[in-house]
Amino acid sequence: MSEALASAGVRSIRQVVSDDAEEVASWKDQAGFDEIVIKPMNSTGTEDVFFCSTNADIQRALSAIVGKMNRVGSLNRFALGQEKINGQHYTVNAVSIDGEAFVTEASTYDTVPIEQAGLLT
Numbered sequence: 001m002s003e004a005l006a007s008a009g010v011r012s013i014r015q016v017v018s019d020d021a022e023e024v025a026s027w028k029d030q031a032g033f034d035e036i037v038i039k040p041m042n043s044t045g046t047e048d049v050f051f052c053s054t055n056a057d058i059q060r061a062l063s064a065i066v067g068k069m070n071r072v073g074s075l076n077r078f079a080l081g082q083e084k085i086n087g088q089h090y091t092v093n094a095v096s097i098d099g100e101a102f103v104t105e106a107s108t109y110d111t112v113p114i115e116q117a118g119l120l121t
Helices: 002-007 021-031 055-065
Strands: 015-018 036-040 050-052 079-083 087-097 100-111
Touching: 015 021, 021 036, 021 055, 021 079, 036 055, 050 055, 055 079
Parallel strands: none
Antiparallel strands: 015 079, 036 050, 036 079, 087 100
8 A cells, every 4th residue: 555655646654674684674774764563464453563673673573574374364474564654643444345345444543652562672
């Protein structure tokens, strides 16, 4: 969805998909992010969602995610790295039936940083 938004010129969260910590770290550095979010491609809630500032953080997050069977019963083959956004978020959820898209939900919410949340120890 983020890729479709970006290609349409709509501002969206920048992201990378990989199973390689060095690739994710390189993407983070090239984009100039201080901190990124790393999470499974397919999961529920906050399962294995990590905030990463260093290459070591990124390595630990990918090691925790890739190769793990997640709560929805899928094997995590890759992880999703995203820029970390604080403040107001807008989300739109949709389904597609027979090639036609239907919006099921649109919402906005604010995020605030919480010390030690999403950190690997």
